[in-house]
Amino acid sequence: MSSNHRLLVKNAKQVVLICNSGEKYLTKHGMKNLCVIENGSIVIGSDGLIKAVGPAETIRAQYSEAAFDKVIDATGMCVLPGLVDAHTHPVWAGDRVHEFAMKLAGATYMDVHRAGGGIHFTVEHTRAAAALDLLASLSSRLVRMQRAGTTLVECKSGYGLELRTELKMLEVIEEARRTLPINISSTYCGAHAVPKGKTVAEATEDILQVQLPRLKEQMSAGKLRVDNIDVFCEQGVFDLSSTRSILQAGKNLGLNINFHGDELHPMNSAQLGAELGALAISHLEEVTDEGIAAMAKAKTAAVLLPTTAYILRLPQPRARDLLEAGVIVALGSDFNPNAYCCSMPIVMHLACVNMRMSMPEALAAATINAALRPRPLPHTRLPGGQQTWRPAGPQHHAVGASDLPAGRTSGARPLRRHQGQRRLR
Ligand SMILES: N=CN[C@@H](CCC(=O)O)C(=O)O
Numbered sequence: 001m002s003s004n005h006r007l008l009v010k011n012a013k014q015v016v017l018i019c020n021s022g023e024k025y026l027t028k029h030g031m032k033n034l035c036v037i038e039n040g041s042i043v044i045g046s047d048g049l050i051k052a053v054g055p056a057e058t059i060r061a062q063y064s065e066a067a068f069d070k071v072i073d074a075t076g077m078c079v080l081p082g083l084v085d086a087h088t089h090p091v092w093a094g095d096r097v098h099e100f101a102m103k104l105a106g107a108t109y110m111d112v113h114r115a116g117g118g119i120h121f122t123v124e125h126t127r128a129a130a131a132l133d134l135l136a137s138l139s140s141r142l143v144r145m146q147r148a149g150t151t152l153v154e155c156k157s158g159y160g161l162e163l164r165t166e167l168k169m170l171e172v173i174e175e176a177r178r179t180l181p182i183n184i185s186s187t188y189c190g191a192h193a194v195p196k197g198k199t200v201a202e203a204t205e206d207i208l209q210v211q212l213p214r215l216k217e218q219m220s221a222g223k224l225r226v227d228n229i230d231v232f233c234e235q236g237v238f239d240l241s242s243t244r245s246i247l248q249a250g251k252n253l254g255l256n257i258n259f260h261g262d263e264l265h266p267m268n269s270a271q272l273g274a275e276l277g278a279l280a281i282s283h284l285e286e287v288t289d290e291g292i293a294a295m296a297k298a299k300t301a302a303v304l305l306p307t308t309a310y311i312l313r314l315p316q317p318r319a320r321d322l323l324e325a326g327v328i329v330a331l332g333s334d335f336n337p338n339a340y341c342c343s344m345p346i347v348m349h350l351a352c353v354n355m356r357m358s359m360p361e362a363l364a365a366a367t368i369n370a371a372l373r374p375r376p377l378p379h380t381r382l383p384g385g386q387q388t389w390r391p392a393g394p395q396h397h398a399v400g401a402s403d404l405p406a407g408r409t410s411g412a413r414p415l416r417r418h419q420g421q422r423r424l425r
C-alpha cells in the first residue's frame with residue numbers, strides 16, 4: 001500500500017469506538033458495554049475520512065508502505081469520538097446575569113418569565129441586534145464548545161418569535177454551518193415563548209400562517225437548511241393542542257420533531273411526541289411512567305439536560321428510569337443565556353453525579369445517541385436539483401453522523417471488529 005494518507009494516530013493506549021456493528025443508537029446494555037481497542041491506531045485518508053482503526057500491530061503491518069502527511073504518537077493517550085451536543089440556544093444578544101440574583105433570592109424560572117424577563121428579555125435584545133454581531137458571538141461560543149470536544153451541535157432559533165428575527169437567527173446559524181469547522185443541526189424554534197401582546201392562539205396562528213410558509217419558501221429555494229422543529233410545551237407557554245398543531249405542520253414540511261417537553265409540569269409531552277413520531281424530546285424532568293413507556297416504544301430519544309436542573313434547582317431528569325425502560329438517552333448542554341455551559345465533559349460529569357448515569361452511559365449519550373437523526377429515505381428531487389428528506393417517523397431508523405469527515409464525527413461510524421477489542425464498563 002503506497003498512497004498518501006492525511007494522518008496516522010498511532011499507539012494510543014485506548015481507542016474508544018463506542019460500538020462496532022453499525023449501530024445507529026444504543027440503549028440499555030448497549031450503553032453499558034462500549035467498544036474499546038487497547039493499544040490502537042487510526043488511519044485518516046486524504047479525503048479526511050477514517051480509513052482504518054485497529055490494534056497498533058495490525059495497522060503497522062497493513063500500512064508499512066504508506067506515506068502520511070502527519071503522524072501523531074498517542075502513546076499513553078485515549079482517543080475518543082467527537083462529542084455531540086444535542087440541545088443549545090447559542091444565538092442571542094443581551095446579558096441576563098442580573099436574573100441569577102433574582103433566582104438566588106427565590107424567583108422561579110416562570111416567575112422571571114411572567115415578569116417579562118427570561119426569554120422575553122433575550123428576545124428584545126436579539127430583535128435589536130445586527131446579524132453580523134449575532135454571528136460573531138455565535139462563532140466565539142461555537143469555538144468554546146469545540147475546544148471542549150464538541151464536533152456536532154444542535155443550534156436553535158427562538159429569540160425572535162416573529163418572522164424577521166427568526167429568519168435572521170436561522171440565517172446566522174446557516175452562515176456558521178457554511179463557514180465554521182463544526183457540524184450543525186439547525187432547529188426552528190419560533191414557538192419558544194408566546195410573544196408579548198399575543199395570545200397562544202394568535203402566536204400559533206402566526207407560526208402556522210406566516211412563519212412556517214416563509215420557512216418553506218426559503219428552504220425550497222435552497223437559501224436555508226433547517227433540520228428540526230421545536231416548541232416549548234409548558235404551562236403558561238404552548239399547551240398540548242397548540243404544540244401538536246405546530247409540530248405536525250413542521251413535520252409536514254419535512255422537519256424532524258425535536259421539542260421541549262415535560263420540563264416544569266407533567267404535560268403529557270412525551271406521549272404527544274411518541275404519537276407524532278418525534279425524533280427527540282428534551283428536558284423531561286416531569287415525565288410520567290406512561291410517557292417513558294411511549295417514548296421507549298416509539299424510539300423517540302430523550303435529550304437530558306443536567307445544567308437545567310442544576311441552575312433552576314429542579315428535580316433531576318429520571319435518567320435511570322428512562323435507561324431501564326430502553327429509551328434512547330442523549331445529552332445536551334442547553335447552552336442559553338440562563339445556563340451558560342459550553343462543555344459537554346461538564347454535562348457528562350453532571351449526568352453521572354446528579355442523574356446517576358455511569359461513565360459509559362454518559363459517553364454513549366454524548367456521542368452516538370446525541371447524533372441520532374432519521375435515516376434519509378430515497379431522495380426526492382426538487383426543482384433546481386435540490387434534495388429533501390422525507391418526514392421523520394418512528395418507523396425510520398436513526399442514523400449517526402457517519403458521513404462526516406474524521407475529527408468531525410460523532411463516533412457513529414460502522415467499524416469492523418478487530419482482535420484486541422474489549423468492552424468498556
Ligand atoms: N425551557 C426553555 N428554553 C430554554 C431556556 C431558554 C432561556 O431561558 O433563554 C431551556 O431549554 O432551558
Ligand SMILES: [Zn+2]
Nearest residue numbers: 087089260334
Ligand atoms: Zn432549550
